[in-house]
Amino acid sequence: MVAIPAGRILLRDEGTSTGWKTEVGAFRLAPYPVTRELYRAVLGEAPANPAGPRTPVTDVSWLEAVRFCDLLSREAGLDPCYSAGDDPDGQDVVCDPEAGGYR
Template sequence: MDAPAPLTMIAVPPGEVTLSDRRTRRRWQVEVAPCELAAHPVTQELYAQVTGARPSTAAGDRLPVEGVSWWDAVRFCNALSARQELTPAYRVADDGDGVERDPAADGYRLPDEAEWEHACRAGTTGPRYGPLDEIAWYRGNSGERPHEVGSRRPNAWGFGDTLGNVWEWCWDVYDAEVYGSYRVLRGGGWFDEHWSCRASVRRRSHPTFRVDDVGFRVARSPAG
């Protein structure tokens, strides 16, 4: 068996974050509990080791996996948990069309968008934690392709690629009354203009949607 692909988890301290939505012009505060979040998006190497699949358009072990749906990300989290003998965070319905999260599970899961933004900001309050060309791959410097994770400067808490490279699926439903089951995407991607690569930007898509600039990173809740 190949050596496990690296997966660095970083402890995220508790805090409070103010989320905002440009479409509805709404702002709301969320208390964030301690958790762990991966330093980078899931790589193609790790995804292949866990699932046996390589769905990405651009090939490279250290590139972020893309071309994955929200459902693909949920199933990956459960598979990675099983691989490490952790309690899966998700209970998927027998028909594959419904999912519940077990708040007591110690396995891997998708981050809540409040956890994601809190970790992305790392104590900063502006749209970005540094100059965009230094911290992110976006349309202005990416050559319109994804790049290896960790190849831009991380934030003060050690998180890289939160902005740019690939959009990242979060657990949250975007707006059930208007968009039904659509889930939240965060962070901007390699094909986006600079205004989409900000800590506060929210996007949404159907949980079965797959495209070449959307990936994800994993989170975990504290044991016990």
């Protein structure tokens, strides 16, 4: 994991042509994309892609990514960040910022 320091960033909404500055806390980022191979190892399945197992996983929903992060966290012995209810759109997903799990 690569440490990314806290700082101010400019967010922009291209639809409304507006921008605003916001604070972002420090975080750690994987230096490589999640591969189909890793995704399949954690979840038991991965979206089909003729390019092969070591290519980045694509075509997953945000909720599928949340599920992947929580399962990978558990496998690594970390406290999962996310908790979700039954909302199929993920409107009830909550992230515990104090949890040590993957996001």
